[in-house]
Amino acid sequence: MIGKIKNKLKEVNNRNLEQKRSDELYAIGALFDTPDEIMDAAGKTTEAGYEEFDVNTPYPVHGMDQAMKLKNTMVGKTTFIFGFLGTTAALLMIGWMSGIDYQNIIGGKPFFAIPPAIPITFELTVLLGGLATAGLMLTLFNRLPWINNPLHDTNYIKQTASDKFGLVIYAKDKNFNIATVEGFLQSIGGKSIEKINFFEVREDRVRTPIFDFKFIALLAVVTVVTAVTAYGILRYVLFLPPFDFMWKQEKVLPQEKSTFFADGFSMRPPVEGTVSRGYIPYEYQGLPDSVVTLLANPLPINAEVLAKGKQRFNTYCSPCHGYYGEGDSRLRGQFPNPPSLHTDKVRQWADGNIYHVITNGQNVMSSYAKQISRDDRWAIVHYIRALQRALNAKDEDLN
Numbered sequence: 001m002i003g004k005i006k007n008k009l010k011e012v013n014n015r016n017l018e019q020k021r022s023d024e025l026y027a028i029g030a031l032f033d034t035p036d037e038i039m040d041a042a043g044k045t046t047e048a049g050y051e052e053f054d055v056n057t058p059y060p061v062h063g064m065d066q067a068m069k070l071k072n073t074m075v076g077k078t079t080f081i082f083g084f085l086g087t088t089a090a091l092l093m094i095g096w097m098s099g100i101d102y103q104n105i106i107g108g109k110p111f112f113a114i115p116p117a118i119p120i121t122f123e124l125t126v127l128l129g130g131l132a133t134a135g136l137m138l139t140l141f142n143r144l145p146w147i148n149n150p151l152h153d154t155n156y157i158k159q160t161a162s163d164k165f166g167l168v169i170y171a172k173d174k175n176f177n178i179a180t181v182e183g184f185l186q187s188i189g190g191k192s193i194e195k196i197n198f199f200e201v202r203e204d205r206v207r208t209p210i211f212d213f214k215f216i217a218l219l220a221v222v223t224v225v226t227a228v229t230a231y232g233i234l235r236y237v238l239f240l241p242p243f244d245f246m247w248k249q250e251k252v253l254p255q256e257k258s259t260f261f262a263d264g265f266s267m268r269p270p271v272e273g274t275v276s277r278g279y280i281p282y283e284y285q286g287l288p289d290s291v292v293t294l295l296a297n298p299l300p301i302n303a304e305v306l307a308k309g310k311q312r313f314n315t316y317c318s319p320c321h322g323y324y325g326e327g328d329s330r331l332r333g334q335f336p337n338p339p340s341l342h343t344d345k346v347r348q349w350a351d352g353n354i355y356h357v358i359t360n361g362q363n364v365m366s367s368y369a370k371q372i373s374r375d376d377r378w379a380i381v382h383y384i385r386a387l388q389r390a391l392n393a394k395d396e397d398l399n
């Protein structure tokens with residue numbers, strides 16, 4: 001078995017070596033011994049006016065980009081362009097969706113505003129910028145999946161992958177001339193000067209290897225094996241209590257028939273004469289309005305209660321009643337405007353009347369008993385009283 005694999009590897013290796021070089025010159029390379037030498041050589045090559053050249057080193061050599069006078073690459077610019085595209089797309093999308101197409105009033109806030117759009121905008125900026133950078137780096141800048149390069153399989157590149165520092169001048173440079181370039185490389189201290197030719201174009205080399213049938217078949221096999229293994233482990237190895245992934249739960253769903261209770265109902269009414277914990281029923285349910293006025297506000301009037309009332313009033317009531325209870329709704333006609341809370345009628349109402357309206361609603365205004373706790377409702381009543389007194393202050397209030 002191992003012998004077979006070895007033979008196969010040898011075959012593949014031989015096939016690489018078999019690859020013929022054409023007569024056309026690609027570049028001339030030279031080797032140097034130390035980082036200082038290669039740095040010096042790169043500087044001299046730029047000074048001599050060569051533009052199409054490159055340096056290969058076993059590890060990154062700091063300052064090489066200055067010595068080679070490399071300009072900034074396009075990577076930063078592409079990231080910026082795609083990031084900016086993400087920002088614009090996100091703002092346009094949110095602007096269209098919540099500002100124009102599906103306007104929805106949320107707490108009286110503007111339909112479209114920048115602050116709530118920031119998280120999505122940020123995400124899309126980073127997403128597009130990041131994906132484009134990674135994708136373009138691989139394909140456009142590094143030319144994957146084309147992995148042929150005439151430098152492969154040369155003594156030059158093998159040495160630079162180990163302990164030498166190499167410099168190649170490409171034949172496409174406009175000052176290129178074999179004799180002068182060889183002389184120049186020698187003059188700057190280059191050793192093992194090597195002419196590197198192009199590979200001959202061969203059918204099986206031009207084809208992109210990722211479309212190879214064997215490669216795709218391998219991918220398919222890996223996919224199937226991974227999926228089956230994962231399923232098998234989850235289904236048969238781990239699928240034992242307590243790892244049943246909460247698929248099994250002893251419970252009844254709403255409206256489900258009960259096999260336990262004789263009447264067949266799973267949903268049980270509360271036991272007669274009891275009240276569930278933490279729930280206090282509305283004391284005046286079903287009684288005439290005149291009795292409601294007897295309800296007294298149980299909360300003291302102090303700064304804390306008023307602050308709570310103000311906060312709750314601004315949250316729950318002000319979108320319709322306005323911040324000062326004057327009936328100046330912010331809902332732009334989407335809900336009937338309520339009357340002012342400063343009318344003689346409401347001012348003469350007992351606290352219990354206002355509490356009653358918040359608890360049960362009145363005509364089109366619905367009940368707020370679910371959203372606002374009992375104490376908070378009473379705090380709101382105190383706050384409305386404060387608003388009323390502020391608008392119709394008497395001389396004694398100044399004392």
Ligand code: HEC
Nearest residue numbers: 316317320335336337338339354357358362363364365368
């Ligand atoms: C969705 C809009 C809306 C919200 C929110 C709202 N109200 Fe009202 N409210 C109305 C409308 C409309 C009326 C008039 C109902 C009617 O026709 O009797 C009204 C009536 C009232 C009245 C009776 C006024 C009168 O002259 O009869 C009181 C008191 C009142 N609201 C208090 C509150 C309080 C306190 C809150 C906050 C907990 C609140 N409302 C939240 C719309 C609203």
